[in-house]
Amino acid sequence: MPSETKNDRIFPVSPEKNDTQNIELDLLLQAVFLKYGYDFRNYSKAHLKRRINQRLNISNLETISELQNKILWDKEFFRLFLKDLSINVTEMFRDPDFYAAFREKVVSVLKTYAHIKVWHAGCATGEEVYSLAIILKEENLLARTQIYATDINKSVLETAKQGIYSKKEMELYERNYKEAGGKGELSNYYTSKYGSVLFDKSLSKNIVFADHNLVTDGVFAEVHLIFCRNVLIYFDKLLQNKVLGLFSDSLAKRGFLCLGTKESLKFTDYENKFQAVDKKMRIYKKLYIPK
Amino acid sequence: MIKAVAIGTSYGGMEAIRTLLSKLPDSFHLPVIIVLHIGNNNITSFLTQLNKKTYFTVKEAEDKETIREKTVYFAPPNYHLQVEDDYSFSLSTDKKINYSRPSIDVLFETSAWTFKERLVGILLTGSNYDGARGLLTIKKYGGKTIVENPETAFAQSMPSAATELFEPDYVLDLENIADKLLELSNES
Numbered sequence: 211m212p213s214e215t216k217n218d219r220i221f222p223v224s225p226e227k228n229d230t231q232n233i234e235l236d237l238l239l240q241a242v243f244l245k246y247g248y249d250f251r252n253y254s255k256a257h258l259k260r261r262i263n264q265r266l267n268i269s270n271l272e273t274i275s276e277l278q279n280k281i282l283w284d285k286e287f288f289r290l291f292l293k294d295l296s297i298n299v300t301e302m303f304r305d306p307d308f309y310a311a312f313r314e315k316v317v318s319v320l321k322t323y324a325h326i327k328v329w330h331a332g333c334a335t336g337e338e339v340y341s342l343a344i345i346l347k348e349e350n351l352l353a354r355t356q357i358y359a360t361d362i363n364k365s366v367l368e369t370a371k372q373g374i375y376s377k378k379e380m381e382l383y384e385r386n387y388k389e390a391g392g393k394g395e396l397s398n399y400y401t402s403k404y405g406s407v408l409f410d411k412s413l414s415k416n417i418v419f420a421d422h423n424l425v426t427d428g429v430f431a432e433v434h435l436i437f438c439r440n441v442l443i444y445f446d447k448l449l450q451n452k453v454l455g456l457f458s459d460s461l462a463k464r465g466f467l468c469l470g471t472k473e474s475l476k477f478t479d480y481e482n483k484f485q486a487v488d489k490k491m492r493i494y495k496k497l498y499i500p501k
Numbered sequence: 502m503i504k505a506v507a508i509g510t511s512y513g514g515m516e517a518i519r520t521l522l523s524k525l526p527d528s529f530h531l532p533v534i535i536v537l538h539i540g541n542n543n544i545t546s547f548l549t550q551l552n553k554k555t556y557f558t559v560k561e562a563e564d565k566e567t568i569r570e571k572t573v574y575f576a577p578p579n580y581h582l583q584v585e586d587d588y589s590f591s592l593s594t595d596k597k598i599n600y601s602r603p604s605i606d607v608l609f610e611t612s613a614w615t616f617k618e619r620l621v622g623i624l625l626t627g628s629n630y631d632g633a634r635g636l637l638t639i640k641k642y643g644g645k646t647i648v649e650n651p652e653t654a655f656a657q658s659m660p661s662a663a664t665e666l667f668e669p670d671y672v673l674d675l676e677n678i679a680d681k682l683l684e685l686s687n688e689s
Contacts, residue, residue, distance in 0.1 A: 228614055228642070232586075254591040256583035256611040299594050443564045443592045446585075450565065472577050472592050477565040 234274035235259060241278050246288060248362070249425045250295060252449035258295070265294050296363040297444055301382065302337040302375075302396075304439070305471045306389030309345065311491040313391050316466050317349050320434065326355040327433040329460060331424060332441035333359040336370025337383075340399075341390075342437060343413040348393045352416065358431060360422035371419045373409035377402055424453050429460045436461060440470035447477065454480040458496060467494045503645070503686050504619040505568065506531050507612045509605030509635070511538035511627035513655030515547060517675055518625070519554070522573065524679030527556040531686055533573045534562065534584070534612065536603045538627065541579055548575060562590045576603035583611040599631035609635025618643030621685055623678065624669075625649045627659025633666045640667065645685055647671045647678055 235258065239251045250258065262274060271277050280287045303309050320326050326346075333339045339359045346352040361367050380396065387396040400407040422430065424441070436457050442450050457467055458480060467484060469492040475481045484494040510517055514537045522533070537544070544561070551559040551573070562574040568588045576582035581593040581603050598604035609622055609632060622639035624632045626649055640646045646669040651657040653674050663669055671681055 228617075254583065254585060254593075256585050256591055256614070257593055257595075259614070260583075260595075260607070260611070297594070299596055440594045443580075443594070447565055447589075470594075472580055473564055476563065 231259070231274060234278070235262065238262075238274050238278045238281070241282055242288075242291075245282055247426065248292065248423070252425070252446045252452075253295070254444050254446055257444055261294050265291065292363065293365065296334075296361075296366065297332065297441060298334050298363075298366055300334045300337045300440075301379065301386065303341045303383060303386035303390045303392075304338060305491075306386045308439075308468070308471055308491045308493075309341065309386075309390035311488045311493060312468065313345055313349070315487050315493060316435070316468075317345070317351070319466075320346075320351055321349070323434060324354065326351060326435070327431060327462075328355060328357045328435045328437065329431065329433040330357060330359040331422070331436060331438040331457075333361050333367075333370055333419070333437075334363075335366045335375075336373065336419070337375065338437065338439065339370060339417060340373060340409050340413055341387075343417065344387070344392070344396075344399055345390075347413065352413070355416055357417040358433070359417055359419050362421070362423045362425075364421055367419045367421060371414070373411075373414055374406050375409070377405050377407050380407060424456065425449065429456060431460065432462050433460055433465065434462050435466045435468070437468045439468065440473065442469065442473050451479045454478055458483060461496045463496070463498050465496045467496065468492065469494070502619060503531060503621055503688070505612065505616050506533045506621045506623065506682065506686075507608055507639070508533060508535045508623045508625065509537075509609065509627070509632035509659075510535075510625035511601075511629060511631065511656070511659060513626035514538065517649070517655065519551065520675055521623075521625070521679055522551060522555045522557070522559075524676075525555070525557075525682070529556070529683060529686065530570045532568045532570055533557070534568070534582070534608060535573065536576045536582060536605045536608045536632075538601055538603070538605075538629075538631070539578055544575060544578060562592075564590060564592045566590050576608065578603075581607040583607060584615045585611075586615055588615065599629060601629070601631045605632030606635035610638045613639045613642040613644060616642075616644065620644035621647065621682060623647045623649075623682075624660055624663050625675070625678075626655040626657075628656040629658060630662040632659060633662035636663050636669065637667050640669070645670050647673060647681060649678065650674045 243249045330339050384396045400409045487493040487495050548559050557573045559573040561577045583591045622636050648663045648669040649660045651660040654660050
């Protein structure tokens with residue numbers, strides 16, 4: 211039953227307070243950028259406000275200004291805040307239809323390459339990186355693939371690197387894997403121990419996990435395929451365009467770009483620079499425009 | 502002047518939305534933004550049906566899409582739907598709220614932030630407690646709040662949660678909600 215007690219601060223109670231909070235939010239984002247170099251100024255404001263209000267509530271703070279004070283003077287608290295803002299909800303073979311389409315429409319092209327370079331941008335705790343590695347392994351491509359898996363958040367990368375996940379998720383992942391066209395059993399790829407599963411090291415052998423900030427860092431490799439699923443929805447239009455520019459510059463001729471199934475190039479400057487390989491599943495190919 | 506309508510519903514919601522939208526005339530021009538709990542099911546065929554039976558363009562809300570008049574938007578299954586300051590939508594895959602994604606509270610809260618007193622929030626039939634707190638936010642921001650009469654609603658938990666939490670502006674039977682909405686939209 212909802213009650214108007216403890217969690218009331220989740221919702222600023224008046225328009226006046228909301229307007230003041232908008233000012234505080236802008237100042238906080240500026241402060242975080244100046245002090246720590248993390249640039250959240252072009253993230254979705256609704257998303258930021260919801261996450262920050264949750265943090266105010268948990269930490270028993272009244273205003274964003276108080277939060278700013280703590281963030282500026284307490285590095286550990288900033289780490290916590292960074293975690294609040296990072297995007298960590300993920301699962302293996304999320305949107306199985308997407309993975310099935312990927313197998314059908316992208317893998318055949320990748321097979322014609324001698325070496326394959328992949329950039330998984332915003333990989334969070336790595337569930338989707340391992341999903342991709344499994345597909346590439348089943349298609350006999352993994353051995354000649356180099357995957358760069360990056361995220362802004364170092365602590366989630368640590369989890370990704372270890373490849374250890376909770377066993378209770380495996381039922382869902384096994385189902386996703388089957389729906390995605392998996393050729394064996396998902397359990398062939400991990401060993402279970404004490405309620406956890408450890409994914410096979412042969413999957414991560416060619417994966418480099420690295421700290422990369424899509425907002426402030428540049429191109430670091432030329433790749434044939436970019437995975438960036440359910441990350442762009444957290445950015446505003448300006449930042450979406452900037453990041454798509456970075457992707458476009460990072461992709462080799464006719465390279466592939468895979469977005470989340472509710473993300474698209476439709477409202478961006480890059481609509482005409484990519485061609486849909488599978489429109490519904492948001493698989494795109496960079497158009498080759500001769501100079 | 503009312504600029505938008507936000508609606509939340511779950512169990513029994515498809516039928517309730519069909520009833521409500523089919524009573525709205527061609528002259529009704531406000532954008533209508535809806536969160537319908539439907540699990541991971543596809544809503545495409547339901548939307549196609551509504552498109553044929555109403556005067557409005559009925560579609561899934563897309564990330565970064567600008568909110569337009571004479572359009573009915575649905576949150577995509579498995580994503581939270583948020584309204585941004587520039588009257589566009591954003592989506593989020595954040596964890597479930599009130600066991601729900603999309604969550605009605607998220608839509609109501611972010612809509613209230615943006616539309617303030619120019620919003621009507623409507624909470625219809627449903628069997629959980631999502632939306633009550635969000636509707637209260639709409640009220641606090643000066644928007645108008647309508648709750649389906651729990652006595653006559655298909656499932657009463659959701660509307661009851663709202664009426665127990667605060668006093669909404671109107672508690673109405675489903676049949677009468679469209680008329681009230683028209684009345685509110687004609688006031689200036």
